[in-house]
Amino acid sequence: MKKIVIIDFGGQYTHLIARRIRNLGVYSEIYHPEEFAVNDEIIGIIFSGGPQSVNANDAYRINIDIKTITIPILGICYGHQILASMLGGKIESGENKEYGFTNILCDEDSLLFSGLESKQSVWMSHGDHVSELPKSCRITASSDTIKIASYESHDQKFFGVQFHPEVTHTTNGLKMLDKFISVCTQDRNWNPQNFKDTLIQQIKDEAKGRKLVLLLSGGVDSLVALELCIQAVGNENVHSIHIDTGFMRQNESLEIMEHFDKLGFRNIKIIDAEELYLKELNGVVEPEAKRLIIGKLFVDIANKELAELEEHEELMLVQGTIYPDTIESGSTDKAAKIKTHHNRVSEIEKLIEEGRIIEPIKELYKDEVRKLGDELGLPQKLVYRHPFP
Structure with a gap:
């Protein structure tokens, strides 16, 4: 491009x-x-x-x-x-x-x-x-x-x-x-909506016939990534894992399940990890230290679930990483680290190097993800939902 x-x-x-x-x-x-x-x-x-x-x-x-x-x-x-x-x-x-x-x-x-x-x-x-x-x-x-x-x-x-x-x-x-x-250039043809077919084809190419497992937060990024995956490989070939950290809005995990059930999404599992997160973060006050702990726990729980699923078939992990996540985490020796995103902790970086992760929207900004969500036909209530926290 x-x-x-x-x-x-x-x-x-x-x-x-x-x-x-x-x-x-x-x-x-x-x-x-x-x-x-x-x-x-x-x-x-x-x-x-x-x-x-x-x-x-x-x-x-x-x-x-x-x-x-x-x-x-x-x-x-x-x-x-x-x-x-x-x-x-x-x-x-x-x-x-x-x-x-x-x-x-x-x-x-x-x-x-x-x-x-x-x-x-x-x-x-x-x-x-x-x-x-x-x-x-x-x-x-x-x-x-x-x-x-x-x-x-x-x-x-x-x-x-x-x-x-x-x-x-x-x-x-x-x-x-x-x-x-x-x-x-005289060409002005960039539009995230027009990017949809390219992204769907990229997912197909990277999946190579394997089933996909998406780490689902409930926000617009993971929602759009999930819909792209379903359109790429079919509903029956996508598993979703939602980890309830205890830091969500009240009843948010339940609402996520209700929304996705209405949309016809299948194979979604909620993991209640509130006690584990509260225990590991007890007494930790430094924001970057908290982010690293949250990210590591997130990966540990996801790996356990993946291991159980992979007993039956080979899988690929999918994340709703967006463009600022990759830059803010600091990817070179001189690059300033603004903050470490949970999808850019060392454990995730290792999986990326091993070619085990698909990140279909990693080249898009948040407003572009929302425009893509509109193009995919997702409900505006979910696409334009205010991020939390």
Whole structure:
């Protein structure tokens, strides 16, 4: 699938950039810089912001041959600086720091600002700045504080903006991102609803005739994953396990069974594990420690149930992992761990490496999962149910 990739240099808005690109009709994915390699599916690259200084010895770097690459690149904040540095520009730290709303004067003939007024209100958040551009680029916007608030290469292949177009505080930020996308492609055909048939086929291919076991929380993610599996391999070939941890809404497990019975789902088993969870978590107050215990217990219980089922036939485990789960858990040495999700504890990672887990919606955001749920014909009451806790 053709896509624009966002290189995550540790910025707080990286997921927001990816969402904006998808909402503008192009599929996007996030990569950590040390993981990234150019391939034929990539039609555009965005360097995200980040907290580091480009001039620091331990700053993020990315292995791209900037002299030969033909894919358009947009740099945002830190990405604006590292792209300029890679092209031969200079970065300085000093007094020229900006945070908050800033007015910039734009060159209306530049690609990103074409059709916009020359004065734009944008959101800045930076300490370093580009002090000198290479000869291959020209300045396209300035502020009262910094001369180079934006630039583009003369061949309009490379673009840098010191501000954040992805946030709503930048008045015409979406229009600027849209202009960059137009350099990458004329096709705007990403839609999660249209992804349904592809996902169903992927499940069939990964299952390889084996029956599936889904860990069912009762939320929209696992519900959509379950419906996809049923449409892929048939109701009779899908088992569901719901583990009642004791941390659900009152009577929630009972309500889950009633809802799924009405939908015609079969082979659903509820495991009452409240006592076990309360015992293991007694006295634990640190949130990350709690998450690790919850995740490990979840896997231990699931493994026990799987072992019993596998006495009769070979099975594949299915999880309702969504895209932010995979990023927030921190997947590389430098990646910041926001929190460990129960579907990304070490035991689950081991099963993934062994090829024993299917995660059909791992490339989707929550709002995209809901749109897919609508396309699958699931009740809106369940699809748009508020997450808990």
